Amino acid sequence: MPELPEVETVVKAINRSLESMTIKRFIIINSKLRWDISSNIPKLVKNRKIENIYRRGKHIIFKLDNGYILIHLGMTGIIKFIDTIDAKNRGKHDHYQIELKDNKILKYNDVRKFGSIHWTENIHDHFLIQNLGPEPLSKEFDSIFLKDKCRNRNVAIKNLIMNQNIVVGVGNIYACEALYMSSIRPDKKCKYITLKQCDDLVKSIKFVLKKSIKSGGTTLKDFKNLDGAPGYFKQKLMIYDCKICKCGVEVKNIKLGGRSSFYCNVCQK
DNA sequence: AACAAGACCTGTAAGC
DNA sequence: TGCTTACAGGTCTTGT
Known part of the structure; x- marks a missing residue:
């Protein structure tokens, strides 16, 4: 959730x-x-x-x-x-x-x-805490940091940003959204990601997380706040669980690390 | 060391 | 109307 x-x-x-x-x-x-x-x-x-x-x-x-x-x-x-x-x-x-x-x-x-x-x-x-990466909204998480983590790695960029030991807090929805906003394909190998793309991606991650916090999070089905209220960010998702990209092309859905990964073949390179 | 696949659970929806 | 299959905001463990 x-x-x-x-x-x-x-x-x-x-x-x-x-x-x-x-x-x-x-x-x-x-x-x-x-x-x-x-x-x-x-x-x-x-x-x-x-x-x-x-x-x-x-x-x-x-x-x-x-x-x-x-x-x-x-x-x-x-x-x-x-x-x-x-x-x-x-x-x-x-x-x-x-x-x-x-x-x-x-x-x-x-x-x-x-x-x-x-x-x-x-x-x-604690074993669940000691190896965690930096907070995505902190200054420590910047383009230089991400570029360094990408160096020589063969994993898809989406898998990297969802790895809590690299940076915490990013899950399947916001990984898809941030990559879409940065025009980067989710399956692009980390070692081919440029510093400029890292800069775009870092900014997109921070942006989408902040925006969602303001909407009380995203409710796909289960998520509820203490009072039972859902989050309202779902309406603002641009690629996750979407059928058509705003450019008019059908949204692709591939598996990466066993997770559904939505992207646009035209807008993301 | 790095990466992929498997495992853990239940509920729901789609497909036959 | 059933039965089967696929999939869901995660991530640790196991295997290559």
């Missing part, structure tokens, strides 16, 4: 809605996710204060006074606020809930179980 804009949207919503910053209890409903939910988490987070909630790549991080909760939404993970009164109503794919001192409850639901949750004392050394 979620790429950077969707995760950013969720994090912002949690920060807006949280009043109490103390966890009353953590309940595991169904521990089966990408990694089994550790049975230690409930006692590790009980009565702990939430100091900060932020995003790193596609990860949601709760900084507690004794460590960190690390959440990934996978493809279909959804976090929503529920009332105490609904706390016992179990949805089919509910996995855990975090109850706060003010009786607000955050519930995690995940149809496909590709999401995850970990507790760690040291976030920087």
Whole structure:
């Protein structure tokens, strides 16, 4: 489901809605996710204060006074606020809930179980975090950086920009969109990408991510904000899931790294 | 070291 | 109306 804009949207919503910053209890409903939910988490987070909630790549991080909760939404993970009164109503794919001192409850639901949750004392050394590339909206992610990563590599440029160890946050939708905006074919080998193209691509990635954040992310089918509202960026997609390019030609759809890759044979070279 | 393919899951929609 | 197949905002693991 979620790429950077969707995760950013969720994090912002949690920060807006949280009043109490103390966890009353953590309940595991169904521990089966990408990694089994550790049975230690409930006692590790009980009565702990939430100091900060932020995003790193596609990860949601709760900084507690004794460590960190690390959440990934996978493809279909959804976090929503529920009332105490609904706390016992179990949805089919509910996995855990975090109850706060003010009786607000955050519930995690995940149809496909590709999401995850970990507790760690040291976030920087965590195996899901330590090898991540820079944030795409940071100054560190620029054309020189990308050109350097492209050097001598045979992978398709689309695969490279979706590699979280190169740059975080870019998933299938925004990779397609950014490449379209940059007039670069998704299957172009990295080693043939010029510095100018890297510059265009970096600018396009930053542009499309920022634009989508403003629209509350993209909802293809599952993505929902805490209040159940979808994201509205889908209407603005120019190539992903489109049939006809604005130049009038039929949009191509090829598989790259097992993922659908939409592009225009005429506009992208 | 780099890359491709396989694996993990469930729900939905299209095709026969 | 069924049954089968393909596909979906991800990414770790395994194999070449």
